[in-house]
Amino acid sequence: MSYKKNYRCTKCNNKYSVEKELLVCPNCLEKGILDIEYDYDKIKKVMNKAYFKNNRDLSIWRYLPLLPVEEKYTKNTLRVGWTPLYSSTHLKDKYNCKQLFLKDEGLNPTQSLKDRASVIACVKALELNKEVISCSSTGNAASSLAGNASKLGLKTVIFVPKRAPLGKLSQLLAFGSNLIKVNGDYKAAYNLSKSAINYYKWYNRNAAINPNLIEGKKTVALEIAEQLNFKPTDWVVVSVGDGCTIGGVYKGFYDLLNLDLIDKIPKIIGVQAEGCSPFYDAFHNNKELEETDESTIADSIAVGIPRNPIKGLDAVKKSQGTYLKVSDKKIMEAMLLLGKEEGIFAEPAAAASLAGFIQAREKDIIKEKDTVTVIITGNGLKDTENALKVFDEPILLDSNLEELIDYIEERGMTDE
Numbered sequence: 001m002s003y004k005k006n007y008r009c010t011k012c013n014n015k016y017s018v019e020k021e022l023l024v025c026p027n028c029l030e031k032g033i034l035d036i037e038y039d040y041d042k043i044k045k046v047m048n049k050a051y052f053k054n055n056r057d058l059s060i061w062r063y064l065p066l067l068p069v070e071e072k073y074t075k076n077t078l079r080v081g082w083t084p085l086y087s088s089t090h091l092k093d094k095y096n097c098k099q100l101f102l103k104d105e106g107l108n109p110t111q112s113l114k115d116r117a118s119v120i121a122c123v124k125a126l127e128l129n130k131e132v133i134s135c136s137s138t139g140n141a142a143s144s145l146a147g148n149a150s151k152l153g154l155k156t157v158i159f160v161p162k163r164a165p166l167g168k169l170s171q172l173l174a175f176g177s178n179l180i181k182v183n184g185d186y187k188a189a190y191n192l193s194k195s196a197i198n199y200y201k202w203y204n205r206n207a208a209i210n211p212n213l214i215e216g217k218k219t220v221a222l223e224i225a226e227q228l229n230f231k232p233t234d235w236v237v238v239s240v241g242d243g244c245t246i247g248g249v250y251k252g253f254y255d256l257l258n259l260d261l262i263d264k265i266p267k268i269i270g271v272q273a274e275g276c277s278p279f280y281d282a283f284h285n286n287k288e289l290e291e292t293d294e295s296t297i298a299d300s301i302a303v304g305i306p307r308n309p310i311k312g313l314d315a316v317k318k319s320q321g322t323y324l325k326v327s328d329k330k331i332m333e334a335m336l337l338l339g340k341e342e343g344i345f346a347e348p349a350a351a352a353s354l355a356g357f358i359q360a361r362e363k364d365i366i367k368e369k370d371t372v373t374v375i376i377t378g379n380g381l382k383d384t385e386n387a388l389k390v391f392d393e394p395i396l397l398d399s400n401l402e403e404l405i406d407y408i409e410e411r412g413m414t415d416e
Contacts, residue, residue: 009033166384
């Protein structure tokens with residue numbers, strides 16, 4: 001049973017029937033990003049705390065009443081979601097906050113949060129009898145689409161910018177995708193994918209304009225709340241590229257609030273890189289988004305023209321949060337901290353959220369008494385080239401015990 005009520009345009013607020021599948025507002029076109037609204041009164045009759053207690057499906061499909069897909073097409077997907085929410089072992093004390101949780105999205109099937117959107121896209125493609133699904137991506141959306149599509153027998157055509165990291169490209173090739181590497185930046189890749197999708201009538205997985213995909217991404221917030229016994233932290237921190245992920249985080253908590261399952265929506269902090277910060281600039285200057293450079297090691301959030309500006313800004317405004325920007329140096333330091341202190345290997349874009357948390361504590365935006373969840377959006381194996389810039393090269397020793405003993409004792413590696 002579907003609990004979708006209608007589409008609503010985030011620009012003009014017009015509402016449209018869900019009987020016909022829409023991607024954008026018929027009036028506002030691509031500037032009119034749609035939001036899917038649900039009948040919460042009906043959902044309340046089936047989804048309550050007892051529902052979760054008795055639900056043994058540890059994937060995003062446990063939230064099916066809040067998702068825009070038909071159950072029969074969800075049976076053979078990869079197991080997406082229900083990633084661990086770790087209580088911080090060391091960083092909580094290091095930065096002196098009441099509680100710090102780390103949501104490790106790198107443990108999804110293709111090692112990023114983007115699997116949540118891609119599996120929804122693939123199921124929708126099956127519903128609509130589409131054989132080919134396509135998108136543009138800086139890497140994670142591409143690899144997640146390729147992996148989830150291959151499991152369901154769908155073909156993919158994926159456009160990536162010239163700078164896409166080798167780790168992500170290797171995943172694409174392993175999953176059998178038809179890969180188009182565009183000689184240009186993300187904007188060039190997006191524009192070419194848009195033209196090709198319109199020409200060939202492929203299913204469009206571009207998350208910023210497809211309203212179904214934010215519904216997949218919101219499941220990260222549903223999980224955070226459930227894993228905390230429906231008492232979410234005061235703050236949630238997440239890195240931001242096109243605005244779809246942070247929009248999904250807000251939407252998930254909004255759903256739970258309307259179902260009376262939580263008492264509040266956490267304040268949301270969106271984190272961008274200094275070299276690509278259109279949301280930060282727009283938020284703090286109270287203006288519309290303007291195109292910026294894409295100059296950062298955090299390729300997954302290097303989106304100079306975000307396609308989901310309204311949802312990306314509203315998530316922060318409506319939750320009474322804020323936007324921060326961090327340097328590449330701070331991102332790299334955060335990568336090192338996550339690995340050494342918490343055992344989590346994060347790609348640069350994922351570590352940006354921790355760098356944002358650290359900045360928020362240093363500026364006393366997040367208080368000592370506050371509780372915080374930091375979303376780590378992707379695994380460090382996605383971008384080993386930049387990871388190796390962070391870590392020291394291992395020393396090469398001869399097979400000589402005396403030389404080894406000198407090395408170990410010089411560095412205090414003994415138990416004494």
